[in-house]
Amino acid sequence: MTTLRALECLVAVLDTGSVTKAAATLHLSQPALSHQLAGLEREIGTPLLERLPRGVRPTTAGRAVADEARAALAAAERVVTVGQAVAKGTEGHLRIACAASMTAGLLAPVLRTWHRRRPGIQLTLTELTSADALAGLVESGQADLAVGPRPTTWQATVDLIGTEELVAAMTPSHPLATTDSVSLADISQYRTIGYDPENGLHAWLTEVLAGHGVAFTPVMRTRQTTTAAELAAAGLGVALVPTTALPSGYTGTIRRLAPPLTRDIVALTPAAGDSAVRAFVNELTRRGLPIPKPIATRLAR
Amino acid sequence: MTTLRALECLVAVLDTGSVTKAAATLHLSQPALSHQLAGLEREIGTPLLERLPRGVRPTTAGRAVADEARAALAAAERVVTVGQAVAKGTEGHLRIACAASMTAGLLAPVLRTWHRRRPGIQLTLTELTSADALAGLVESGQADLAVGPRPTTWQATVDLIGTEELVAAMTPSHPLATTDSVSLADISQYRTIGYDPENGLHAWLTEVLAGHGVAFTPVMRTRQTTTAAELAAAGLGVALVPTTALPSGYTGTIRRLAPPLTRDIVALTPAAGDSAVRAFVNELTRRGLPIPKPIATRLAR
DNA sequence: CGTACTTACGGGCTTCGTAACGATC
DNA sequence: GATCGTTACGAAGCCCGTAAGTACG
Numbered sequence: 001m002t003t004l005r006a007l008e009c010l011v012a013v014l015d016t017g018s019v020t021k022a023a024a025t026l027h028l029s030q031p032a033l034s035h036q037l038a039g040l041e042r043e044i045g046t047p048l049l050e051r052l053p054r055g056v057r058p059t060t061a062g063r064a065v066a067d068e069a070r071a072a073l074a075a076a077e078r079v080v081t082v083g084q085a086v087a088k089g090t091e092g093h094l095r096i097a098c099a100a101s102m103t104a105g106l107l108a109p110v111l112r113t114w115h116r117r118r119p120g121i122q123l124t125l126t127e128l129t130s131a132d133a134l135a136g137l138v139e140s141g142q143a144d145l146a147v148g149p150r151p152t153t154w155q156a157t158v159d160l161i162g163t164e165e166l167v168a169a170m171t172p173s174h175p176l177a178t179t180d181s182v183s184l185a186d187i188s189q190y191r192t193i194g195y196d197p198e199n200g201l202h203a204w205l206t207e208v209l210a211g212h213g214v215a216f217t218p219v220m221r222t223r224q225t226t227t228a229a230e231l232a233a234a235g236l237g238v239a240l241v242p243t244t245a246l247p248s249g250y251t252g253t254i255r256r257l258a259p260p261l262t263r264d265i266v267a268l269t270p271a272a273g274d275s276a277v278r279a280f281v282n283e284l285t286r287r288g289l290p291i292p293k294p295i296a297t298r299l300a301r
Numbered sequence: 302m303t304t305l306r307a308l309e310c311l312v313a314v315l316d317t318g319s320v321t322k323a324a325a326t327l328h329l330s331q332p333a334l335s336h337q338l339a340g341l342e343r344e345i346g347t348p349l350l351e352r353l354p355r356g357v358r359p360t361t362a363g364r365a366v367a368d369e370a371r372a373a374l375a376a377a378e379r380v381v382t383v384g385q386a387v388a389k390g391t392e393g394h395l396r397i398a399c400a401a402s403m404t405a406g407l408l409a410p411v412l413r414t415w416h417r418r419r420p421g422i423q424l425t426l427t428e429l430t431s432a433d434a435l436a437g438l439v440e441s442g443q444a445d446l447a448v449g450p451r452p453t454t455w456q457a458t459v460d461l462i463g464t465e466e467l468v469a470a471m472t473p474s475h476p477l478a479t480t481d482s483v484s485l486a487d488i489s490q491y492r493t494i495g496y497d498p499e500n501g502l503h504a505w506l507t508e509v510l511a512g513h514g515v516a517f518t519p520v521m522r523t524r525q526t527t528t529a530a531e532l533a534a535a536g537l538g539v540a541l542v543p544t545t546a547l548p549s550g551y552t553g554t555i556r557r558l559a560p561p562l563t564r565d566i567v568a569l570t571p572a573a574g575d576s577a578v579r580a581f582v583n584e585l586t587r588r589g590l591p592i593p594k595p596i597a598t599r600l601a602r
Numbered sequence: 603c604g605t606a607c608t609t610a611c612g613g614g615c616t617t618c619g620t621a622a623c624g625a626t627c
Numbered sequence: 628g629a630t631c632g633t634t635a636c637g638a639a640g641c642c643c644g645t646a647a648g649t650a651c652g
Contacts, residue, residue: 002377004305005642019607032643034608044381046388050442050573051607053651057442060575061387064394065380072376076303078369080345086362087347093365141351141358272351274361306617320632333618335633340616352632354626 002043004076007069009036010048014066018055089276091120096280097137099148099200100127101225101245102265105290106161107147110283121276129223131200138268144277146268147284149200156271159281162289164242166261167299169228171235172253181258184214191237193228194218201225204263205240248294256299265289303344305377308370310337311349315367319356390577392421397581398438400449400501401428402526402546403566406591407462408448411584422577430524432501439569445578447569448585450501457572460582463590465543467562468600470529472536473554482559485515492538494529495519502526505564506541549595557600566590 012022013033023030041048048062058066085091098107103125111123126143128134134146135154147161168182176182176190188209194216195202202221209215219237222228225245232239233252240261246254267281313323314334324331342349349363359367386392399408404426412424427444429435435447436455448462469483477483477491489510495517496503503522510516520538523529526546533540534553541562547555568582 001305001309002380004302004373004377007377007380008302020605029644030606031608031610031645035642038608044384044388046384047573048384050571051650053606055606059573060393060395060445060577061384064387064392065384068376068379068383072305072373072380075369075373075376076305076308079303079308079366079373082369083345083347083349083362083366086365087345091365092361094361144361270351272348272360276361321630330619331631332620332633332635336617339633352625355631357632 002040004073006036006040006043007072009033010040010062011066011069011073013037013049013056014058014062017057085120087275089121089279090118092276093122093124094145094276094280095124095126095143097126097128097134097143097146097148099131099134099265100129101242102147103127105244105292106265106284106287110280110287114280114283118276129199131204133200135268138270141270144270144274145280148265148268149204150264150266151200151268152203154268157269157273159267159269159285161265161267161284163262163264164244164289165291166240166242166257166263167246168255168257169232169239169241169246169250169252170237170255171233172251173235174238174253176238176255177253179255182255183258184209184212184261187238187240188214188216191219192216193231193237193239194221195225195228196221196223199223199225201240201242208261243291243295243299244289246292246295248292250295254295254298303341305374307337307341307344308373310334311341311363312367312370312374314338314350314357315359315363318358386421388576390422390580391419393577394423394425395446395577395581396425396427396444398427398429398435398444398447398449400432400435400566401430402543403448404428406545407566407585407588411581411588415581415584419577430500432505434501436569439571442571445571445575446581449566449569450505451565451567452501452569453504455569458570458574460568460570460586462566462568462585464563464565465545465590466592467541467543467558467564468547469556469558470533470540470542470547470551470553471538471556472534473552474536475539475554477539477556478554480556483556484559485510485513485562488539488541489515489517492520493517494532494538494540495522496526496529497522497524500524500526502541502543509562544592544596544600545590547596551596555596555599 009022009026012026013019016022016025019033020030023033026033037049044061046061047059048065049056050059082091107125115123126137131149131151134148135151137143138146150158168176168187170177176186195205197203220231222231225241226247228239229241229246229250229252233250267284269277269281310323310327313327314320317323317326320334321331324334327334338350345362347362348360349366350357351360383392408426416424427438432450432452435449436452438444439447451459469477469488471478477487496506498504521532523532526542527548529540530542530547530551530553532538534551568585570578570582
């Protein structure tokens with residue numbers, strides 16, 4: 001195995017054209033440098049330098065390997081500088097996993113300012129539908145950070161970003177659309193839109209409903225929360241959807257539940273705290289979880 | 302200074318996901334590898350691996366430096382392989398210096414077959430007008446090989462490729478154009494085209510003429526031999542030009558000298574024999590120096 | 603005789619292996 | 628208790644510096 005030290009010596013000699021001068025610039029005794037060169041030539045099996053009465057000159061082989069030697073030295077140097085830059089937070093790669101409904105309202109503004117402030121950090125975003133899948137990505141190291149509902153089990157760090165409210169969505173002509181307050185028991189009297197078990201809401205909702213002694217009988221199931229809202233607007237039944245999942249121009253009628261139904265939106269991070277990850281989470285908690293304005297006004301009236 | 306060994310360890314650990322497995326593939330004890338990793342992390346100043354109960358996982362910094370580490374290892378590996386390839390003659394860079402008149406007739410065919418047979422070797426060709434300048438390039442290491450007339454002084458290897466004949470060139474209406482044999486004394490009676498001292502022919506010709514007890518009085522001088530031939534064809538005087546310098550469609554009249562005047566064309570190589578250089582010279586001597594066919598027929602009649 | 607590189611040899615540091623330890627499941 | 632990684636310590640090897648040697652002008 002060649003050593004970087006030997007390559008450094010070779011490059012210095014090629015640059016100065018003399019073993020003695022190179023030894024001086026490397027703060028090294030001249031025989032030591034000579035020994036390094038000999039070792040390198042022995043390893044390659046051919047002379048790299050032509051010894052002249054006055055200094056040395058590269059052979060064909062010496063000229064040919066010079067570029068590669070410089071490349072190796074530069075890459076090794078970058079290992080250190082890049083590593084330090086990542087530790088400092090000026091470079092790196094932040095892999096974020098999030099619930100699909102989080103992207104627009106919560107993450108988009110944070111990502112924008114983040115990228116403006118730290119352009120050296122590459123950002124990748126993966127959207128998932130299940131809170132447990134989010135946790136899995138972080139646990140397995142495939143993501144540095146997850147943003148979404150609180151998963152069923154999580155050992156490492158959890159930071160509360162905010163709460164999102166779940167509301168009843170339905171077609172405007174629905175009987176419940178005229179009442180001011182809607183309870184889970186009220187909804188159970190009508191057809192409902194359920195969630196596919198793959199979506200984390202499924203398990204969470206069944207648990208919540210069981211806690212209230214109620215059970216829904218969904219006419220159909222879907223994976224996406226926005227799809228559930230659309231189906232409800234189309235009159236297929238009543239859907240319980242997070243406010244963050246409602247598009248701003250939503251045509252259905254929405255009603256707040258009594259008592260209100262909310263769930264936490266949290267940031268999941270590995271126990272091993274990365275400075276960039278912590279900084280991003282701080283930014284998220286600082287901004288908090290906004291309720292989409294159009295939805296908020298329609299709920300307030 | 303980071304060491305390639307440490308980078309090799311890091312890459313192996315990242316590839317296998319386990320210190321123990323990596324140690325096995327590197328034929329290294331596991332504590333030794335662990336120590337290397339510790340040293341690398343100390344140098345960079347940040348952990349590169351996250352220690353898990355079951356194996357290890359790269360941190361953000363670890364992932365970021367992985368590419369650079371691989372690049373460094375690959376470059377160091379290439380230093381050896383490229384060096385060996387150059388020694389073997391399958392790769393490299395052959396810098397050829399030649400007299401301008403040699404390019405078309407002598408070098409072009411050799412270069413063509415050479416490049417077809419050894420495509421890994423990059424070829425560069427520098428054309429000069431002085432034989433001593435050719436020698437200087439080889440001596441100073443700026444060229445690996447020179448092809449041209451024998452220089453005045455040369456210590457290192459000289460290989461005879463062939464001889465080129467110098468002939469008298471003139472306009473067809475010139476008095477000497479009707480005679481069969483032309484001597485140097487005959488020419489000295491007429492106006493002649495001389496060479497600039499920069500062109501090696503100048504010194505050589507004055508020496509030859511002095512040897513014959515003759516002296517020319519050139520009406521003008523030029524650097525290029527082909528230019529001298531053209532000027533002669535245009536009627537400005539008689540020019541002594543190498544046959545290799547005559548274009549195939551030359552419009553002037555050419556006459557062989559009596560006695561014939563020839564000079565050696567040689568290959569100059571450094572004392573330090575490079576295998577590729579020697580092979581190229583062998584090819585040159587094997588092919589020899591062709592006399593351009595159209596010129597040969599016109600001289601033979 | 604001075605310059606420039608190589609070889610010879612001894613001291614010091616690094617690297618490696620065996621052994622003992624700590625943590626986690 | 629089994630697995631995985633770290634720490635401890637002694638031995639081997641490598642790197643470096645001083646000193647002597649060789650080649651060239």
